[in-house]
Amino acid sequence: MPNSRIIKAMPPERSELEARIKQFQAQMRDCGVDLSLLRQNADLYYFTGTVQDAHLLIPADGPPLFLVWRVYERALEESPLENIEYLPRLKKLPDILRAFGLKDISCLGLEMDVLPASLFLYYTKEIWPDVPVKDITHQVRLTRCRKSAWELSCIEEACRQISSVIEDMPLILKPGINELELAAEIEARLRCLGHPGYLRMRGWNQELGVGQIISGPQGSWPAWTNTPAGGRGINSAYGQGATDRIIDHGEPVNIDLGGSVNGYVCDQTRPFCIGRPPERLQEAFSLVASLLKELEGNLAPGIRSSVLYDLALDFVKGTGFENGFMGWGRNQVRFIGHGLGIEIDEYPFISRGNSMVLEKGMILALEPKIALDGIGLIGLEDTYLITADGARRLTLGPQELTIL
């Protein structure tokens, strides 16, 4: 086990949080919302610099109010925001809102994709009855997908975190090891580097540890998660990822990992093989590698997400690999990439029919993958920053199928 050395960047400054809030407020005004209430961990971290059990109230104009139940003292210490108040109990919410002029509003914005129904009803029936409500999730996600220099620096550190583990793979992936043992080694190394041990996902019911470590034919099995493949998993309660199957010679070993530094993630997949892989696996890998190059060459501000998706489908068409591209048949996922930041499923989604246009400062992962019948999953994944005139790869190391 290596010694730990946490990779850390500096925490966000107040000016950075204020800039984010300003961007979001402009969008609130555009859609006629005069107060947003945010409660979800990832959204709270984005706008306050800390995760607490709290209400973040952002008016369309003026400074936000960060109302913290648990832990108020840590919010004061960890968040650079100015207006941080204590919320002793939920019952006090109306009084506090009134005192801050946030009770009489004309349209309320809520994170409708993640806020549980019971809380939604509480806020809309008890706290702001008869006030029209809008789902502000799209605006939150739009704001969050344009990354700052500080966010980029965190994600770059996350890339170095994963890179150091990928580099160690020849030391770890030995004949006779099984997937769980491999996962344990990889995860332990990441933990020592300050990885929290799990990644945040926005999608409801989506779950992930630090990634997916899958091998052989079962590695191409679909899972309930919105991923090209999932693997079998240890049991039917956790039907994705590593199992106790021993990795055999010539099988694809799919190492799909999310780094995490200061709450910001990257996403990288590298394939490995103990001994010589079958011809068809090598052909599929060549296709995936050239497709990724092709997609990289098209990443630039102004390009529509769906154009990239269609390009990928066209690229694979007629190669004989289209049936397993991004998963099997009807379990194929309808994307070839996704944005990431605090969550691993952020805007922009590079998906079918998606009209979102790429912008400078967006950060996203591209992950062309192919499921091969009787062989397994083969693919690559890298994280990219959209630059002024193209894109820059953030994840490190060669885009190879490594044969050990």
Added chain:
Amino acid sequence: MPNSRIIKAMPPERSELEARIKQFQAQMRDCGVDLSLLRQNADLYYFTGTVQDAHLLIPADGPPLFLVWRVYERALEESPLENIEYLPRLKKLPDILRAFGLKDISCLGLEMDVLPASLFLYYTKEIWPDVPVKDITHQVRLTRCRKSAWELSCIEEACRQISSVIEDMPLILKPGINELELAAEIEARLRCLGHPGYLRMRGWNQELGVGQIISGPQGSWPAWTNTPAGGRGINSAYGQGATDRIIDHGEPVNIDLGGSVNGYVCDQTRPFCIGRPPERLQEAFSLVASLLKELEGNLAPGIRSSVLYDLALDFVKGTGFENGFMGWGRNQVRFIGHGLGIEIDEYPFISRGNSMVLEKGMILALEPKIALDGIGLIGLEDTYLITADGARRLTLGPQELTIL
């Protein structure tokens, strides 16, 4: 790294799932719900034996319909239920419901504490407009808190999983190690034993890896999570659990772990110390140990949760440790135990004012813990089965403060 050996029990049988559904249906009828729609991972696993992206429709009478989008084939393989149908897209839902006679209903039950607002609105406005809705969460949780022999066997295996790691602590907890390195070692061992690497929690915004590994004064810091203490965590995005601080001599090291077998968890906390702990820490531990014995002696069918909670508070009163009992001051949590099963936060909660009465077959953890200023967190936690005339401890090993 030890070799992996997944601890597995047999999957649930159809008769077991049918018994669960029957129990739940009786409760649905009691509260006038004639159709429940369940969608959350843990609830799906409980009633179907698998986690898929799916709709589980349980009428008040008759067999349920398991409508699976992703992955239908795995649902067929993994779930012993009879009526498993494919849902090609959400738009088809009304037609399918009509075909199965589930469209015209008089009261709909939903998991309102976990179902996101946008899905809640979709079902109540688009699919079942003008149908009264009830929150069926309480009934689901009530059903789930009475464990079967099979569920007990899974939790017993989870206890063995944790026990084997606790036994290894003298090999792992060496002078000079830091919390993250310790966590990495522990988690790696659990992964090799088939632990998924994270635990499911029902509470919104609650997060957990495999538990909390915290030491020294910072170990008593409160976190946003609903736990007696949380520790500092690696950064303000993940402000709980292990950090890169090196564990010093004489400091409390709090090892709080959840095992996981077949999707079922246990919960156990053991304190360790490298070298001689300070007098005050030993006094606090003696108090915690005798309180746990006292609580154990009172665990039995028929006792009210709040009585156990009050008993604990009375026990600590006047000892000089009451200020840090179950956390500091206003960040004290208002419980001393919780049920567990598929999630680590199940019924019954042993909490202030809670009128739930313990029943034979319930499984819960008791976790008296004390935060000591300048010293850290000291506590014990064990998992218990309520038996016909008392309780049986399921977690293994001595209830000690181990001095290494």
